[in-house]
Amino acid sequence: MEEIRQDFPILHEPTPGGGRLVYLDNAATSQKPRSVIDALQDYYETTNANVHRGVHVLAEKATQAYEDARIKVAEFIGAPDPRSVIFTRGTTEAINLVAWSWARPRLRPGDRIVVTRMEHHSNFVPWQAMARAAGAELVIADIRDDGTLDPDAFQRALDGPVKLVALAHVSNVLGTVNPVADLVARAREAGAVTVVDGAQGTPHVPVDVEAIGCDFYALSGHKMLGPTGSGALYGRLERLEAMEPFLYGGEMISKVHDDHSTWAEIPHKFEAGTPHIAGAIGLGEAVDYLRRLGPDRVHRWESDLATYTAARLREVPGVRVFGDLPERGGAVSFVTEGIHPHDLAQYLDQLGIAIRAGHLCAQPLLRRLGVTAVSRASVAFYNTAEEIGLLVDGLHRARSFFLRG
Numbered sequence: 025m026e027e028i029r030q031d032f033p034i035l036h037e038p039t040p041g042g043g044r045l046v047y048l049d050n051a052a053t054s055q056k057p058r059s060v061i062d063a064l065q066d067y068y069e070t071t072n073a074n075v076h077r078g079v080h081v082l083a084e085k086a087t088q089a090y091e092d093a094r095i096k097v098a099e100f101i102g103a104p105d106p107r108s109v110i111f112t113r114g115t116t117e118a119i120n121l122v123a124w125s126w127a128r129p130r131l132r133p134g135d136r137i138v139v140t141r142m143e144h145h146s147n148f149v150p151w152q153a154m155a156r157a158a159g160a161e162l163v164i165a166d167i168r169d170d171g172t173l174d175p176d177a178f179q180r181a182l183d184g185p186v187k188l189v190a191l192a193h194v195s196n197v198l199g200t201v202n203p204v205a206d207l208v209a210r211a212r213e214a215g216a217v218t219v220v221d222g223a224q225g226t227p228h229v230p231v232d233v234e235a236i237g238c239d240f241y242a243l244s245g246h247k248m249l250g251p252t253g254s255g256a257l258y259g260r261l262e263r264l265e266a267m268e269p270f271l272y273g274g275e276m277i278s279k280v281h282d283d284h285s286t287w288a289e290i291p292h293k294f295e296a297g298t299p300h301i302a303g304a305i306g307l308g309e310a311v312d313y314l315r316r317l318g319p320d321r322v323h324r325w326e327s328d329l330a331t332y333t334a335a336r337l338r339e340v341p342g343v344r345v346f347g348d349l350p351e352r353g354g355a356v357s358f359v360t361e362g363i364h365p366h367d368l369a370q371y372l373d374q375l376g377i378a379i380r381a382g383h384l385c386a387q388p389l390l391r392r393l394g395v396t397a398v399s400r401a402s403v404a405f406y407n408t409a410e411e412i413g414l415l416v417d418g419l420h421r422a423r424s425f426f427l428r429g
């Protein structure tokens with residue numbers, strides 16, 4: 025563990041209070057290992073040029089590095105062909121790509137889109153907007169009180185003219201790991217195209233898009249050790265080939281005539297303009313780091329630590345932890361009687377403990393939980409049980425501070 029933590033320079037930065045940083049906001053964004061930071065610097069110092077268009081040495085080197093990163097991401101998620109990986113700014117852009125390029129032209133009045141109650145706004149609002157624009161129906165499959173998806177509600181939602189099913193691999197609020205392969209199989213049986221939001225999937229659980237069987241899988245580089253502004257969309261080749269472009273401009277065309285244009289082959293058809301080249305290369309490096317550690321080991325460590333976190337938090341009087349789960353992604357959300365989540369987060373911050381507070385971009389879920397805001401501690405593989413101890417101590421101190429008298 026000490027060796028792993030040494031790879032992350034920011035974990036050794038003193039906090040404003042002079043103490044050590046306890047970073048428990050990994051679901052928002054992960055910290056970056058030295059190898060990723062170095063790859064970014066090295067790219068700008070030795071390789072920087074625009075990709076695909078140049079004939080000079082640097083352009084070829086940059087293109088090679090960019091395309092190598094695509095191969096790494098494809099291998100990491102079990103995509104059989106690197107052309108099925110489109111670089112995006114993250115999950116939000118990846119889902120919007122599917123919404124605008126696949127769904128918008130295909131949705132008809134009366135069609136149904138199914139999402140789950142635990143979706144992040146990124147995998148909810150685009151579908152709500154597409155449904156409204158097309159006169160289609162958005163159906164939300166509910167969760168059970170233990171924080172898992174209700175399989176019967178999901179099945180009922182599929183009983184109708186369902187065109188598309190969009191669901192999270194791992195919940196950013198509850199930490200629920202959805203049985204995506206099973207859910208996708210059921211959705212496909214009902215005739216739906218499937219979109220999996222993998223923003224909390226790729227950082228925390230081994231991902232194999234072929235085994236999942238989905239049509240699309242979206243991921244965020246910055247949540248899995250990569251740079252901000254990096255991410256990807258996996259899509260089945262035949263789906264991507266049949267889709268119109270998302271953004272128009274340079275890099276994505278084959279021929280531009282005065283009155284019409286033709287498109288480049290995939291994946292370039294979906295990568296208009298100069299991409300985030302350094303970001304993609306940094307993401308490739310992040311993937312290398314995760315593969316060295318082993319996604320299975322990462323998942324076991326994080327799931328055990330998150331389960332331990334939930335158990336320790338439950339011991340604190342007045343704390344209610346959401347989700348009673350056998351395994352978890354990194355997230356554990358809770359409320360503390362008498363202390364607003366924002367006040368708690370601010371108090372803990374003074375102790376050097378970084379957690380998240382608010383609606384966590386999941387207002388439909390929070391309404392179901394009966395709250396408007398929660399506190400969330402979310403772990404990564406570089407977090408320790410000792411840090412969870414500091415969080416729990418901090419919570420006890422917060423209770424005596426806020427609830428005294």
Ligand code: PLP
Nearest residue numbers: 114115116144146196223224244
């Ligand atoms: N989906 C889930 C489950 C998330 O947790 C997040 C980010 O918190 C997103 C989507 C959006 O990711 P991004 O902001 O990287 O596009």
